[in-house]
Amino acid sequence: MRRDARVFQAFPIRRSLLALGATAVAGAALALAAPHAHAADKITIMVGGINKLIYLPPKLAENLGYFKEEGLDVELQSQPAxxxxxxxxxxxxxxxxxxYYDHSIDLQSKGKEITSITQLLLVPGGMEMVRADLAGSVKSMADLKGKTLxxxxxxxxxxxxxxxxxxxxxxxxxxxSMLPVGAGxxxxxxxxxxxxxxxxTTEPTTSILLASGDAKVLVDMSSVDGTRNALGGLYPASSVYVNRSWMNSHKAESQKLARAFVKTLKYIQTHTPEEIADKMPKDYYGGNKAIYVQALKASMPMYSPDGKMPAGGPEQVLKVMAGFNPNIKGKNIDLSKTYTNEFVDQVK
Structure with missing residues (x-):
C-alpha cells in the first residue's frame, strides 16, 4: 500500500514538473519576444523642430515627468520641418x-487620415520677416514680386x-520663388x-534676428489680434496628431498623451517664462538665456489653455489652404476627421 501511495503521489509531482517545464519554455519564448513587445509599447513622437518655442510642450512635458506619470515610454525625435x-x-x-494642424487637412486631400488629438497653439506663433536692407522697399507682402521667400x-x-x-x-x-532653408x-x-x-520664422529665431538687426517684422502672427489681421481669423497651429487608425486602436495611449500635454499647457499658464526656461535644456538658449526668456515672454499668449480646438479654427485653416492649394480647392474635406476633442474633454 505504501508503494502504491508513493506511485500515486508521484504522478502529480511529475505533472507539476512538466507544467513548470512548459512554463519555463513559454517564459523563454516571451523573453525572446520582449524587445518587440517593448517596441510596440514605446511611443515615438517626431517634432518639427524641437527647440522652437511653437513646439515647446513636448520637451517640457518630458522634463516635467508627465509622460512617465502616465506610464508612457515616450521618445522625442526632431526634424527641421x-x-x-x-x-x-x-x-x-x-x-x-x-x-501644425493644417497637415491634417492637406493629407486628407491626398487620401490620408490624420487626426489632431491635442491642440497646443491657438495661432501660428511666428512672423514673416524681411531682410533689414530691403525693409525700405518691401513694406508688405504685395512687394514680394521677384523676391525669394x-x-x-x-x-x-x-x-x-x-x-x-x-x-x-x-x-x-x-x-x-520659395527656397527651403530649414529653421534656426x-x-x-x-x-x-x-x-x-x-x-x-518663429521664436526664438525672430528675437535673435531683431536683436542682431538683420531683419524686421513684415507680418506678425504671434498673437490672436495679429493673426486675425493677417488671415481674417484664428489659425490653430501646433498640435499633436496621429494616424486615425492608430488613434482608434490605441484609445488608452491617446488619452494618456492628451492628459500629459494638457497638464503641460496648464503648467505654462501657471508659471513664469523664467520658471519654464529653467526646465528646458541649456542648449535651447543658443548661448543667450535672456533672449530666450524674452522670446518666451512674448510667446505666452499663443499657447492653448486647455488643448481644445478653438471654435471656427478648422474652418479658417481650410479657408486659408483652399485659397492657394490645388489639392484642396473644390474637394470635400471632412473636418470632423482632422481633429478631435474626445481625449482633452476627459482631462480634469
Missing part, C-alpha cells in the same frame, strides 16, 4: 507628430502660410548671405 515629421508618421516610423521646407506649414499671405496681397505663385541657424545664415529676402 513639419513636412519631414509628417512623412515619418506616414511611413510608420513614429506614432505621433507635434506639428525662405520656408522651412516645401510643403511645410510655413510655405502654406507664405503662399496664402502672398495670394491675399494679390500675387500669384509665379510672382515669387540655417535660416539666419540664409538671411545673412542674402539667399532669401523674406522668411517665415
Amino acid at each position: 513639419g513636412v519631414d515629421a509628417e512623412n515619418e508618421l506616414l511611413a510608420g516610423a513614429v506614432q505621433a507628430v507635434v506639428g 525662405g520656408v522651412t521646407g516645401l510643403g511645410s506649414s510655413s510655405s502654406f502660410i507664405a503662399q496664402y499671405l502672398a495670394s491675399r496681397a494679390g500675387l500669384k505663385t509665379s510672382d515669387y 541657424n540655417t535660416l539666419i545664415a540664409a538671411m545673412k548671405q542674402k539667399r532669401i529676402d523674406v522668411a517665415w
Whole structure:
C-alpha cells in the first residue's frame, strides 16, 4: 500500500514538473519576444523642430515627468520641418507628430487620415520677416514680386502660410520663388548671405534676428489680434496628431498623451517664462538665456489653455489652404476627421 501511495503521489509531482517545464519554455519564448513587445509599447513622437518655442510642450512635458506619470515610454525625435515629421508618421516610423494642424487637412486631400488629438497653439506663433536692407522697399507682402521667400521646407506649414499671405496681397505663385532653408541657424545664415529676402520664422529665431538687426517684422502672427489681421481669423497651429487608425486602436495611449500635454499647457499658464526656461535644456538658449526668456515672454499668449480646438479654427485653416492649394480647392474635406476633442474633454 505504501508503494502504491508513493506511485500515486508521484504522478502529480511529475505533472507539476512538466507544467513548470512548459512554463519555463513559454517564459523563454516571451523573453525572446520582449524587445518587440517593448517596441510596440514605446511611443515615438517626431517634432518639427524641437527647440522652437511653437513646439515647446513636448520637451517640457518630458522634463516635467508627465509622460512617465502616465506610464508612457515616450521618445522625442526632431526634424527641421513639419513636412519631414509628417512623412515619418506616414511611413510608420513614429506614432505621433507635434506639428501644425493644417497637415491634417492637406493629407486628407491626398487620401490620408490624420487626426489632431491635442491642440497646443491657438495661432501660428511666428512672423514673416524681411531682410533689414530691403525693409525700405518691401513694406508688405504685395512687394514680394521677384523676391525669394525662405520656408522651412516645401510643403511645410510655413510655405502654406507664405503662399496664402502672398495670394491675399494679390500675387500669384509665379510672382515669387520659395527656397527651403530649414529653421534656426540655417535660416539666419540664409538671411545673412542674402539667399532669401523674406522668411517665415518663429521664436526664438525672430528675437535673435531683431536683436542682431538683420531683419524686421513684415507680418506678425504671434498673437490672436495679429493673426486675425493677417488671415481674417484664428489659425490653430501646433498640435499633436496621429494616424486615425492608430488613434482608434490605441484609445488608452491617446488619452494618456492628451492628459500629459494638457497638464503641460496648464503648467505654462501657471508659471513664469523664467520658471519654464529653467526646465528646458541649456542648449535651447543658443548661448543667450535672456533672449530666450524674452522670446518666451512674448510667446505666452499663443499657447492653448486647455488643448481644445478653438471654435471656427478648422474652418479658417481650410479657408486659408483652399485659397492657394490645388489639392484642396473644390474637394470635400471632412473636418470632423482632422481633429478631435474626445481625449482633452476627459482631462480634469
